[in-house]
Each structure stands twice: as C-alpha cells, then as structure tokens.
Amino acid sequence: MNIKSFKKLRIPEKPGVYLFKSGKEILYIGKATSLRARTRSYFAKDLMETRGSGLVEMLTRAKGLSWQPTESVLEALILEANLIKKFQPKYNSREKDDKSFNYVVITREKLPKIIIVRGKNLINFKGSVFGPFINGGQLKAALKLIRRIFPFLDEKTKNYHEFYKQLNLAPDLENRKMYLQNIRNIRLFFQGKKKKILRGLKKEMKELARSEEFEKAAEIRRQIFALEHINDVALIKEEPKAGALDSLFRIEAYDVAHISGRNMVGVMAVIENGMPAKSEYRKFKVRTQKGANDTGALAEIVDRRLAHQVWRYSNLIVVDGGRAQITAVEKVLGKAGVKIPVLAVVKDKFHRPRQILGDRARARKYEKEIMLANNEAHRFAIAYHKNLRGREFLK
Numbered sequence: 001m002n003i004k005s006f007k008k009l010r011i012p013e014k015p016g017v018y019l020f021k022s023g024k025e026i027l028y029i030g031k032a033t034s035l036r037a038r039t040r041s042y043f044a045k046d047l048m049e050t051r052g053s054g055l056v057e058m059l060t061r062a063k064g065l066s067w068q069p070t071e072s073v074l075e076a077l078i079l080e081a082n083l084i085k086k087f088q089p090k091y092n093s094r095e096k097d098d099k100s101f102n103y104v105v106i107t108r109e110k111l112p113k114i115i116i117v118r119g120k121n122l123i124n125f126k127g128s129v130f131g132p133f134i135n136g137g138q139l140k141a142a143l144k145l146i147r148r149i150f151p152f153l154d155e156k157t158k159n160y161h162e163f164y165k166q167l168n169l170a171p172d173l174e175n176r177k178m179y180l181q182n183i184r185n186i187r188l189f190f191q192g193k194k195k196k197i198l199r200g201l202k203k204e205m206k207e208l209a210r211s212e213e214f215e216k217a218a219e220i221r222r223q224i225f226a227l228e229h230i231n232d233v234a235l236i237k238e239e240p241k242a243g244a245l246d247s248l249f250r251i252e253a254y255d256v257a258h259i260s261g262r263n264m265v266g267v268m269a270v271i272e273n274g275m276p277a278k279s280e281y282r283k284f285k286v287r288t289q290k291g292a293n294d295t296g297a298l299a300e301i302v303d304r305r306l307a308h309q310v311w312r313y314s315n316l317i318v319v320d321g322g323r324a325q326i327t328a329v330e331k332v333l334g335k336a337g338v339k340i341p342v343l344a345v346v347k348d349k350f351h352r353p354r355q356i357l358g359d360r361a362r363a364r365k366y367e368k369e370i371m372l373a374n375n376e377a378h379r380f381a382i383a384y385h386k387n388l389r390g391r392e393f394l395k
Helices: 004-006 037-043 048-052 052-062 073-089 118-126 137-148 159-167 176-190 195-212 215-230 294-306 323-336 361-365 367-394
Strands: 016-022 027-032 064-069 102-109 114-118 127-133 251-259 262-272 282-284 316-320 342-347 353-357
Touching: 004 367, 016 037, 016 073, 016 294, 027 052, 027 073, 037 052, 037 064, 052 294, 064 323, 073 127, 073 137, 073 159, 073 353, 073 361, 102 118, 102 137, 102 176, 114 118, 114 137, 127 137, 127 323, 137 215, 137 251, 176 195, 176 215, 195 215, 251 294, 251 353, 262 294, 316 323, 316 361, 323 342, 361 367
Parallel strands: 251 316, 316 342
Antiparallel strands: 016 027, 016 064, 102 114, 102 127, 251 262, 262 282, 342 353
16 A cells, blocks of 8 residues: 555544555554654654564555544553454564453453453453453543543452542442443443433433432433543554655663563663653563673663664664663664664763763764653653562562
C-alpha cells in the first residue's frame, strides 16, 4: 500500500480503530485519537528510520485499509483489544510476548473486584477476562475513567474504602444489588455494548422515578450523562498531525542497576522534543547475564527493545558508561540493520557527569536533552531496582 492509494480513502478525523489488510488476512490493528492523522503517519518518508523494518514490511504486504470510528478514545482502546483478541494479527503479536500483555479481570466473588493482570499470571485468577491491552498506562487511565462512571472495588479498596467512597470511586457496599449492576455494566462496556447499557439505565431511571426513589434515580442519571459525554482527554496524548513524525526528535536513554549482579534490571527513558515522555518509559528484568556484566545487560536490553518493531525508533541513543557501552549497543544495532547514533555519558567517581562520548556535534547541539535523558534513566533504574529488591526481601 502506498500514499497514492491512501489519499483515495475518505478516512474521518474521528477516534477509532484501523486495520491494515492483505486480502482477507488482517495484518495489524491499531487505535487512534484521529483516524486520518494516525493512518497518514504510516506513509511518512522517514518511516524506516522512525518506525523500523517491521512496519515497512507490513505496509509492503498491505493491500487495503479499513477502519471503525468510535464515539471516544476510551471505546477505541477497548475495541482495539477485542479485535486483537479475535483476529490475533501477525504484526501485533510481534510487538511483545502474549504473557507480557495486560488484561482486565472481573473476579468471581460475592463482591467482584476489577483488577489488572499480566498475561503470565492469568492462570492464577478466575473470572471474566478482557484484553489483551498493549499499553499498561493507557489501561490504568481507562479504568480510572470507567470507575468514575461505575464505582468498583479493586485490590486496594480494603485499605482505602472510605477515602475512595468520598471521591465516588468505591460503591456503597450496603447496596449489593446496585454494585452488581455496576459490575454487569462494566462487563458490557468491555464487550463494546455501550448502547445496551444506556437502554438499561434509562429504563431503570424511569422505574426509580415512578417509585419516587429520586436519590437512586439521580445516580443513574449521572451515569447516563457520563456515558454519553465521555471525557477521555487524559487517556492518551494527542495523535501526531499529518507529517508531525518528521519534526519529533526522540532520545532513548538506557541504564542498568544491580548490586553485585543481583536483581539486575535495565530501563529505557524517553525524551521527546526536550520533554520526558514518561508513558514511553520501559522496564526490563535482565535474563541472560550472570554477575555484574553491565555491557552484556545493556546489549540484552537494547536487543529486546528492538524486537518491539512497532515502537517508534529514536533519533539518538544515550547510555551511561563509556566506549565499551557504545560498542555493545552499536553491535546490537548493526546486527538488526538499524542506524541510530549512540552517545555515552561518562561519570566521575562521585557519579557526576564528566563528558559525553560520541559525535561531538550532536553532543554539543543536544547536551541539555542528553543530560536530562541520562538523569531520567538513572533515576528510573534505581527506583525500579529498589522496588524489585524490596519485593525480594519480603518473600
């Protein structure tokens, strides 16, 4: 598929889900704040540099593009998950191991809870399962929106129930019937059946009004209004306008943390146009290295990051260390056929930045952004390592 065939399509400026196809085979499914702007970004001239060979291969195979508009980005997120589960497109499954995806579980209890579970842990839970959801941060934001419409219990509610109740995030546990109705409506919402929910709520509101249960009727009216006017601005950031990918400068910074090789972890921090893009940050448990092998751990992390071919490639990579770290990353990039400049921030014995190794012109031009990226990666790695170490201590 090419830009000429794309321009013939009348894709709306609405939220929704898009599907790249080859005949009847669905190759890739994605969601968008603006379907037109998002799908157009796949035909940018620098796609190979910014998004990688996986998507170029997918677009070469693609012969068609279809889309399904939704009334909100929240509904697009849920529709995307349902369609990925149904069709299991090849280029979505490449994004990461199914065991790493996030799922929503409605537990099978007298008072069911709504919880997020990793794919690898699903076997430990019984109940209704929805997903997979690719981005954990977006899923958490979605559940916050849903919870304001239909208050529910989660794993933390036991300790914070009164506080959550004041914010209308936890239900009145004395009214089990209404709570179970909330759960039923949440289940329907994750099934993409918003219209059915609205019909049921409107019918119930009329019945409550007839029986003069005005307080309950008012709560139902609130839920109806919230469903019909979903405010999901905070769910995901704005999709880039057409051609915006040519102007976005992205830096990825990597760091490793451990104590004498124990609990070794790595992270990726991202700076876009001089600002931290925290929703893009990623954590990695180091799997292949034993002992304090920082360069080996770094190579593993970058190799695993490159396996996520639908993630946008960076314009610059920053590592903590020296020539050895630059060489380790360049070897991984070379093996993958990816050309991204690599710089290293060298520290003194007090772990203060001393110099930047690599292309001097880039180091001077982006010094502020490079130091910010390096600091963010170091902070993120230390926090992740401390958290992991604390959990290991409690076992």
